[in-house]
Amino acid sequence: MQKIGNQTIKFDTPPTILQTASIVGPKEADGPLAKYFDNCLEDEFWGENSWEKAESKIIKETVNTLISKSGLSSENIDYCFAGDLLNQCISSSFGLRELNIPFFGIFGACSTFVEALMLGAIFIEGGAGQNAICAASSHFCSAEKQFRFPLELGNQRPQSSQWTVTGSGAAIVSKDGAGPYITNITPGKIVDMGIKDANNMGAAMAPAALDTLLTHFKDTRTLSKLL
Amino acid sequence: MEPIETKKDYQNYVDKKSPNSPIIKNCFNAFWVGGLICSIGQIIFNYCRFRGIDLQTSNTIVSIILIGISAFLTGLNLFNRIGKFAGAGSLVPITGFANSIVSPAMEYKSEGYVMGVGGKMFTVAGPVLVFGISASIVVGILYLIFNTQSITLV
Known part of the structure; x- marks a missing residue:
């Protein structure tokens, strides 16, 4: 691998995404993507007695589904990169404690999953292993409880407020495979344009997303190829 | 469109684009x-x-x-x-x-x-209680100071 441009890493032998799995909550199951998920839950608790435990179960079952779909045994998986939104990343660390795979707990809020994929790809391409699990989870109820107000509070949500996904997604990044490949990665910078409204996460994140995309296209010269 | 350079420009842009609540x-x-x-x-x-x-x-x-x-x-x-x-x-x-x-x-x-x-x-009602009770104590003290009649009554 080598660094190209300002922020981008180009892989010489691109790692492949071998298999993916996802489990989502009831609201996500109502949407147009429902048929692509491995499992759609009917309620937010999934038989547990707290939302945090439910979120742990969601990421645990997602990773189990992923491993069984991939046909690999867990001894053949060298690393696990995972994170979530809660304090100390409790959903991933409690959810994946029985996995017996070296674990990197990561936090990148909305970018956690892509951050996991990037780190996994660097490890695999660097020759540190054959397969890495990259996963992330969130839960609407546990996120609201941690960052905003209790769900039963009778307040009105502004039009710009966001809805945290209930669910988990996981992928195996592997050295060999038929693709899709991770060819280039561009870690983004923190771009703070001073948005202080906790109910307008879109406006807070958009400048960083735009900056990362433009840098990626510039570094990989994709834009000049397209135009 | 004008390029957005400063935080203030961006805030104005966000305010313009964000949907308003149906007041x-x-x-x-x-x-x-x-x-x-x-x-x-x-x-x-x-x-x-x-x-x-x-x-x-x-x-x-x-x-x-x-x-x-x-x-x-x-x-x-x-x-x-x-x-x-x-x-x-x-x-x-x-x-x-x-x-x-x-x-x-x-x-x-x-x-x-x-x-x-x-x-x-x-966690939600706490600030209301703290400042509500504090304000009532302040008002009570002011009342005691400026309303001398109440002192004689006490």
Whole structure:
């Protein structure tokens, strides 16, 4: 691998995404993507007695589904990169404690999953292993409880407020495979344009997303190829 | 479009692009639901007075009944729906105060009765209590200083 441009890493032998799995909550199951998920839950608790435990179960079952779909045994998986939104990343660390795979707990809020994929790809391409699990989870109820107000509070949500996904997604990044490949990665910078409204996460994140995309296209010269 | 350079430009751009809350609809719903809650309170009050209960006790009975109903509806997961519809109409009367204490108590029950329910119960209503009680103490002291008649009465 080598660094190209300002922020981008180009892989010489691109790692492949071998298999993916996802489990989502009831609201996500109502949407147009429902048929692509491995499992759609009917309620937010999934038989547990707290939302945090439910979120742990969601990421645990997602990773189990992923491993069984991939046909690999867990001894053949060298690393696990995972994170979530809660304090100390409790959903991933409690959810994946029985996995017996070296674990990197990561936090990148909305970018956690892509951050996991990037780190996994660097490890695999660097020759540190054959397969890495990259996963992330969130839960609407546990996120609201941690960052905003209790769900039963009778307040009105502004039009710009966001809805945290209930669910988990996981992928195996592997050295060999038929693709899709991770060819280039561009870690983004923190771009703070001073948005202080906790109910307008879109406006807070958009400048960083735009900056990362433009840098990626510039570094990989994709834009000049397209135009 | 002009390129956005400064934080202020971006804030203006966001304000322009963000969808506004439907203020007229919200005000209308807040008005009639809030009015309805207050009317229910008045009906309870008038009934208490009709049954010959004194003024202060009647006031207390109204508060207790409204708080009880609000806490009960919160527990049934209904009050947040009323609140979503009526906004300030259900939050400003005493019903909203009851909801703001019961909802964290329910939310944090999973963390145990002492550190969860007990410790987190006032996360929403806490500031109102702290500054409300502090303000009343300040006003009381000022009253004591400037109203010399009250001192002679004491």
